[in-house]
Amino acid sequence: MKMAQVSPFLRWAGGKTWLIKQFHLLMGNIQINHYHEPFLGGAAAFFSLDMRKKSYLSDANAELINTYKTIKDYPQEVIHGFQSLINSEEQYYLIRAAKPQNEIEQASRFIYLNQTSYNGLYRVNRQGDYNVPYGFRESMVYDANRILLASQKLKNTNISQGDFTVNKYKIRQGDLVFLDPPYTVSHNNNGFIEYNQELFSLDDQYRLSKFVDYIKKKHAYYILTNAAHSTVKDIFDKGDRILELDRHSLIGGKNAERKKITEYVFTNITEGDK
Numbered sequence: 001m002k003m004a005q006v007s008p009f010l011r012w013a014g015g016k017t018w019l020i021k022q023f024h025l026l027m028g029n030i031q032i033n034h035y036h037e038p039f040l041g042g043a044a045a046f047f048s049l050d051m052r053k054k055s056y057l058s059d060a061n062a063e064l065i066n067t068y069k070t071i072k073d074y075p076q077e078v079i080h081g082f083q084s085l086i087n088s089e090e091q092y093y094l095i096r097a098a099k100p101q102n103e104i105e106q107a108s109r110f111i112y113l114n115q116t117s118y119n120g121l122y123r124v125n126r127q128g129d130y131n132v133p134y135g136f137r138e139s140m141v142y143d144a145n146r147i148l149l150a151s152q153k154l155k156n157t158n159i160s161q162g163d164f165t166v167n168k169y170k171i172r173q174g175d176l177v178f179l180d181p182p183y184t185v186s187h188n189n190n191g192f193i194e195y196n197q198e199l200f201s202l203d204d205q206y207r208l209s210k211f212v213d214y215i216k217k218k219h220a221y222y223i224l225t226n227a228a229h230s231t232v233k234d235i236f237d238k239g240d241r242i243l244e245l246d247r248h249s250l251i252g253g254k255n256a257e258r259k260k261i262t263e264y265v266f267t268n269i270t271e272g273d274k
Contacts, residue, residue: 006153009071009146010111011120012042016180016225018247020048022265023178026223026243030273033174033220038164040064045178047153056167058160061122063110065161068154070107075151079144081108087116092134115142165211175220181208183227202231209235212266221269228262240268 008015016023023045035051037043040059049055059065070078081104085095096113100106114120117132125131160166164181171177182200208224215222216238226232228244243265 006047006149007146008042008044008047009150010042010067010114012044012114013119013121014180014182015042015044017042017044019225019245019265020044022243022245023048023223026265026267026269027176028269028273030176030221030269031174032176033172034170034176036167036171036175036177037180038167038177039180039182040068041180043068045180047150051156053156055157056160056170057154057157058162058164058166060161060163062161063106064122065159066103067107067110069159070103071147071151072154072157072159073151074104074107075147077104078107078111079147081105082111082142082147083144085109085112087112087138087140089134089136092116096130111147115140164208168211168214171215171218171220173219175218177215177220177222179208179212179222179224181205181224181226205232205235212236212238216268221273222267223269224264224266226264226266228264232264236264236266238266238268240266241270242266 008017032051032053034053035046035049035055036057037046037055038058040046040057041064043057046055046057057068067078085091085108092113095109098109100109113130113132114122116135116137118135120135121132123130123132158167158170164179181204205226212222212224224236226236233242245263245265246260247263
């Protein structure tokens with residue numbers, strides 16, 4: 001499949017920009033019908049594809065999905081709103097505490113917080129309020145053309161908010177479903193990581209495993225990423241291809257060091273399919 005040159009317009013913890021080359025090598029020249037991505041995040045995989053048919057994009061994060069929908073329909077208005085916001089510590093905390101009045105204000109605020117917060121994290125407290133501290137990116141330069149390109153790329157998509165099964169019954173033979181869930185277990189150890197308001201629990205991982213079974217029954221393709229952990233392998237080993245890929249992760253901010261971590265990629269795309 002031809003690789004389209006569109007970059008994500010958001011920073012996203014756990015994003016898959018690092019995986020794109022391997023992602024396309026896995027797909028080879030298979031003919032994809034429709035594309036599905038139910039853990040959308042920064043959408044690096046989607047933005048790398050040249051899809052002619054409709055794609056189905058979703059995520060549980062309501063603010064994130066509002067941003068994609070608004071970028072799709074009102075990119076210039078979002079750019080204007082975003083560029084009117086001032087990047088300073090004082091303004092950051094005022095904007096973080098603000099309650100947007102409409103979808104455009106909410107999307108502009110979301111992009112602003114994403115670009116100016118600490119490490120671009122998305123984290124909310126028990127009340128659902130965004131609580132990531134200021135990131136001190138005083139020299140931040142943002143190319144608004146990324147939003148315009150993303151808007152064009154999103155034109156032929158169905159964007160929805162909800163659980164990863166929200167578009168389950170739209171999956172058809174020959175579709176590709178890319179699954180990049182929040183990692184319940186951390187890489188290569190037994191620690192647990194909490195994402196947003198609720199943990200993507202071990203039970204959710206088992207639900208996701210059953211979802212993969214459903215994808216296979218529909219004779220569709222799947223690519224699933226997850227932490228390299230024995231429990232994860234036990235849950236998702238279905239006799240399909242399993243790859244172990246190393247990547248580097250920046251841990252700890254300004255004085256951080258890069259740490260090599262390993263991730264699993266599970267897929268039912270075989271060498272024969274490609």
